[in-house]
Amino acid sequence: MIRKLKSKILISIKNRRINVFLLFLLSAFVILIFSKLSKEYTKTVAFTIEKTNVPQKYIILNDSIKLNVTLKTHGFKWIKYAFNRPKIKVDFNKDVYKKDAYFVWHKSKAFLNNTQFDKQVEILNISPDTLRFRFGVNLVKKVPVKLNTDIAYSVGYDLSGDMVSEPDSVIVVGPNTLASTINFLETEVLKLADVRSNISETVKLKLPDKKSDLKFSTDKVTIKASVEKFTEGTLKIPVTMVNVPDNMTLKYFPKAISVSYYVSLNNFDAVKPKDFKVVCDYGKVSENQSFLIPELVRFPEVVKNVKIGQQHVEFIITK
Template identity: 50%
Template structure:
């Protein structure tokens, strides 16, 4: 009991000491970004009783600076001075707290004007489908780009934003996922219009089809005649069951270009230059076309 009485007696007395207050910035204009002073402090010498000092030591003391009232606008910087009397009536201090001194007597907050830049979102995925299933239109990201707001010299270094990794195995139904963006390390100077995107894909049953397509020889000099074999090649295409019957031979065009020959060539290389909008992929089964010049 004597010890408790002693402690209470000590804490009831007034003491003078200096303590570091962190700066909390509020009401910063949207078009301005504070570039530094994220760790600014005010060293304030106070006189108050011991109980109040306990609050300061056990809690991180802060001073709120209202940029709509407490600062003046200079050339590329905001200026706060201790002459601002709002500080002395601030809610951080009660009548039991006497302010003896404030150091430094001025704070400077350099700022930059916000720039806005639209950057694409790139999907980072490892998605595989069950056999016989696929997505014809592929993956859709909504939105496919976001706005980044911040100092020009900062956002100019950011060319795109990736999503967090999406891993899906054995997919056989439509995909609808909300994916977080892999944003850069937290930076109070920059903001993003979105922190996530929606990923979607229509998943269908797929099949393979086979067709024979005639070959066209192009860029042959007028004085030459060329015979070639075979006259047509077989292609294998990959499409959804719904699109299978819509795929026609006339949708494809395969050529052999005479200009692509060199003096040692004994065959053409067949090239697919036109394909059906209803197929996802096409493969020419035999690209070597033999020829003779008459």
């Protein structure tokens, strides 16, 4: 029992020694880090340009301009640049002037030192000393959205009405040379199979090359459509003769023709014979022709795949 107690005491002492050692080691490491960070270092850092107050009628075309700035400061300040991408603001109201097709910026050590860096940061060099921002005059243009779909419906189902996009158009803002060439924006392909319910799908737009120089009111749209159960309908429609000379009397057969169509169940009872019109134009009859060709000149918007059941109407001249 005494031996076990002695063993536990020795282990406890050893653990305390280890803990004290680790504490001293950690303290030494922290002191070393603070000692290093308190020293001054000189480095050159690539700063990106943050453009502010750009006049609305202009668009800056080259967004990838960078400014190399050589700074001298202590290590604590350099930590900030390690975690946050450094930027320098260029105010287009007061820091640049316009020359030819460029906005021109010249380095100003006093400006940067007084406004964008604190007193503990010393600027040693800025390269290049001049930046040129190429610009264009903005054109604001509204262009339609062109739908690109590949949709297969379930048997007995079909589209009821038109397929639309929301929004149906996009505002394009950019240099006249680029924006003026855009007449529409096409969607990515919306591919669906076995569809039997209403469609509401968000798809991306195919944006043109050099889109970094253009701004779009949106880069995606929602394609919507109503899908309903459809059935086939058939009606007998009277044949109407047109362009028959006043001094001529015709007898023709048949007097009415079957017209088949595809319609949603909801609209089936609303379709009436008066909604259709089938005509035979005597003015289109060639010499020695003994038949007329019926044409469907009117049918309701709610029907699809309308077909005439007979292609010829026989006739004879009785007067």
